[in-house]
Amino acid sequence: NAAEKGGYEHFMLKEMYEQPKAITDTFSPRIKDGKIVIDELNMTDEEIKAINKIMIVACGSAYHAGVTSKYVFEGLSRIPVEVDVASEFRYRNPILEEGTLVVVISQSGETADTLAALRESKARGAKVLGIVNVVGSSIAREADNVMYTWAGPEIAVATTKAYSAQLISLYLLAMKFAYVKGEIDDTVLSDMLEDLKSLPAQVEMLLNNKQKIQRFANRYLAARDIFFIGRGIDYAISMEGSLKLKEISYIHSEAYAAGELKHGTISLVEEGTLVASVLTQKELYKKMISNMVEVRTRGAFVMAVTMEGNTEVERAADYVIYIPETNKYFTNSLAIIPLQLFGYYVSVGRGCDVDKPRNLAKSVTVE
Numbered sequence: 001n002a003a004e005k006g007g008y009e010h011f012m013l014k015e016m017y018e019q020p021k022a023i024t025d026t027f028s029p030r031i032k033d034g035k036i037v038i039d040e041l042n043m044t045d046e047e048i049k050a051i052n053k054i055m056i057v058a059c060g061s062a063y064h065a066g067v068t069s070k071y072v073f074e075g076l077s078r079i080p081v082e083v084d085v086a087s088e089f090r091y092r093n094p095i096l097e098e099g100t101l102v103v104v105i106s107q108s109g110e111t112a113d114t115l116a117a118l119r120e121s122k123a124r125g126a127k128v129l130g131i132v133n134v135v136g137s138s139i140a141r142e143a144d145n146v147m148y149t150w151a152g153p154e155i156a157v158a159t160t161k162a163y164s165a166q167l168i169s170l171y172l173l174a175m176k177f178a179y180v181k182g183e184i185d186d187t188v189l190s191d192m193l194e195d196l197k198s199l200p201a202q203v204e205m206l207l208n209n210k211q212k213i214q215r216f217a218n219r220y221l222a223a224r225d226i227f228f229i230g231r232g233i234d235y236a237i238s239m240e241g242s243l244k245l246k247e248i249s250y251i252h253s254e255a256y257a258a259g260e261l262k263h264g265t266i267s268l269v270e271e272g273t274l275v276a277s278v279l280t281q282k283e284l285y286k287k288m289i290s291n292m293v294e295v296r297t298r299g300a301f302v303m304a305v306t307m308e309g310n311t312e313v314e315r316a317a318d319y320v321i322y323i324p325e326t327n328k329y330f331t332n333s334l335a336i337i338p339l340q341l342f343g344y345y346v347s348v349g350r351g352c353d354v355d356k357p358r359n360l361a362k363s364v365t366v367e
C-alpha cells in the first residue's frame with residue numbers, strides 16, 4: 001500500500017532513492033581511522049596475501065556487480081578474477097586450488113543456483129565468502145564468512161539499492177586486498193576513500209535529474225530493440241542497464257562490448273534504434289566515440305552517459321547525461337543511476353507492473 005511505499009509511486013522508485021543511504025551504511029562501518037577494516041572477513045594479512053585467484057559466482061544483477069568487480073579487483077590488487085553465472089559454474093568442473101577465494105554474491109541469500117555453487121565450492125575445499133543482503137539467509141548461514149550489504153529490505157523485483165550496496169562491498173574488498181598486498185599506498189587509499197564518501201551525495205544529485213530522464217524515456221515507449229554499449233568497466237554497467245530496462249519494460253535489449261558490435265549486432269541497427277553508450281573511462285573515450293559514430297551513421301539515435309567535462313562526446317551523441325567525477329573504479333555506482341531511471345520510466349510509461357514484472361520472482365529458489 002501507499003504507506004509502505006513512503007509516498008513513492010512504486011517500491012522501485014523508493015528503493016532507488018534509498019541508494020545514498022544503502023551506500024553509506026555499507027561503507028561507513030568498515031572505515032576506521034582512514035583504513036578499511038572488514039572484521040567479518042576473518043582473514044589475516046598473510047592469508048590475504050596468499051590469495052592467488054578470486055572466483056565470483058552469482059546470478060542476475062549480483063552477477064553484474066561481480067563482473068564490475070573483476071575490473072576493480074584486477075586493476076587494484078592484481079589478483080586474477082573469474083566471474084561465473086552460478087548455474088554455469090556448477091557444471092563446468094571449476095578449478096579451485098589452494099589460494100582460490102570463492103565469493104558468492106546474493107541479495108536474497110536464497111538463490112538456488114548460487115547456494116548450490118557455494119556448496120559445490122565448499123565440498124571441493126574452497127573458502128567461501130558471501131556478500132549477502134538478507135541477514136540469516138541460507139547463503140549467509142552456509143558461507144564460511146559473510147560480508148553483509150546493508151541495503152535493508154528490498155521489495156521491487158528489479159534490484160537497485162542492493163546492487164549498489166554490492167558494488168560498494170566489492171570496492172572495499174578490492175581496496176583492502178590491494179592495500180594489504182602493497183599495490184596501493186596510503187595516499188591512493190585515502191584519495192579513494194574520499195571519493196567513496198562522495199558517492200552518496202553524487203547519487204542523490206543524479207536521482208534528482210529524474211524529470212529529464214522521464215521526458216527522454218517517454219520518447220522510447222514504443223521501441224522494439226535497444227542496445228547498451230560500453231568498454232571495460234562500462235561494458236559491465238551496460239549489462240546491468242540493459243537488464244533493468246528489459247526486465248520491467250519488456251522491450252528487447254542487449255548489452256554489447258562496444259568493440260564487438262561490428263561482429264554481428266550492428267546489422268540490427270536501423271533508423272531510430274536507440275543505442276545507449278556508456279563512456280566513463282578516459283583512456284577509452286576515443287574508441288567509444290568511434291563506435292558511437294559507427295551506429296549513428298547507420299541511423300541510430302545515440303544516448304551517452306559520460307563524465308562531466310567530456311564535451312567531445314557531443315559530436316557523436318544525440319542526448320548526453322553527465323555524471324560527476326569520481327575514481328575510475330567507482331564510475332558504475334554513478335552511471336547506473338540514469339540507467340535505472342530510464343528503465344523505470346519506460347516501464348511506467350508503458351503501463352507495466354513495475355514492481356512485479358511478469359514471469360519474474362524476487363528470489364529464485366528453483367534450479
Ligand code: G6P
Pocket residue numbers: 059060061062063105106107108109110111114157158159360361362363364
Ligand atoms: C532474480 C532477481 C534479480 C536478482 C537475481 C539474483 O532473478 O529478479 O533481481 O539479481 O535473482 O538474486 P539474488 O537474491 O541471488 O541476488
